[in-house]
Amino acid sequence: MEKNWNKHWVPNLHTKAIVKVLGQFLRIEQLRLFDNQVLTMTRRKAKKQKLEAARLRLVKQRGPINPCDPNVVPPVEAIMANPQALSHNNTHGPMPRFYVDQLVQCRQCGKEEVWRAAAQQWWYEVAKGNINSKAVLCRACRAVEKQRKVAARKQHQDGLALKEKRD
Numbered sequence: 636m637e638k639n640w641n642k643h644w645v646p647n648l649h650t651k652a653i654v655k656v657l658g659q660f661l662r663i664e665q666l667r668l669f670d671n672q673v674l675t676m677t678r679r680k681a682k683k684q685k686l687e688a689a690r691l692r693l694v695k696q697r698g699p700i701n702p703c704d705p706n707v708v709p710p711v712e713a714i715m716a717n718p719q720a721l722s723h724n725n726t727h728g729p730m731p732r733f734y735v736d737q738l739v740q741c742r743q744c745g746k747e748e749v750w751r752a753a754a755q756q757w758w759y760e761v762a763k764g765n766i767n768s769k770a771v772l773c774r775a776c777r778a779v780e781k782q783r784k785v786a787a788r789k790q791h792q793d794g795l796a797l798k799e800k801r802d
């Protein structure tokens with residue numbers, strides 16, 4: 636009887652212990668993976684912020700460049716403009732020959748930020764922005780403004796739908 640009890644009880648105890656240890660191990664592993672993820676994200680963010688700050692410092696040091704000035708030599712990091720992609724601008728005024736990072740002081744919050752050359756190229760050549768328009772808001776304020784516009788549009792559309800229902 637005593638032997639039998641032992642025979643059944645001991646493996647059970649083992650199983651329980653194994654399950655417990657395994658569970659703990661899995662939980663620890665999960666936590667470790669989560670921590671690693673958070674750490675990577677934080678590191679990536681810190682690195683991005685550092686790069687952003689360095690970029691801002693460089694742009695401020697260099698001072699403004701007028702890409703429309705035919706006498707200005709494009710800096711090495713400049714992105715050359717595609718005149719064909721700018722042909723939507725119905726103007727005889729001078730066109731930019733290239734894009735370089737430019738300093739923007741946000742009209743709303745006053746923060747200084749870099750308007751990246753690639754972002755300018757996208758704005759003028761892909762989004763077909765007017766050549767006389769330029770970034771006046773920082774990215775954070777631009778995001779808020781975008782959300783505000785989306786909300787306003789939705790409100791307007793909801794209003795129209797309601798009116799249609801009533802008519």
Ligand SMILES: [Zn+2]
Pocket residue numbers: 741742743744745746772773774775776777
């Ligand atoms: Zn701002």
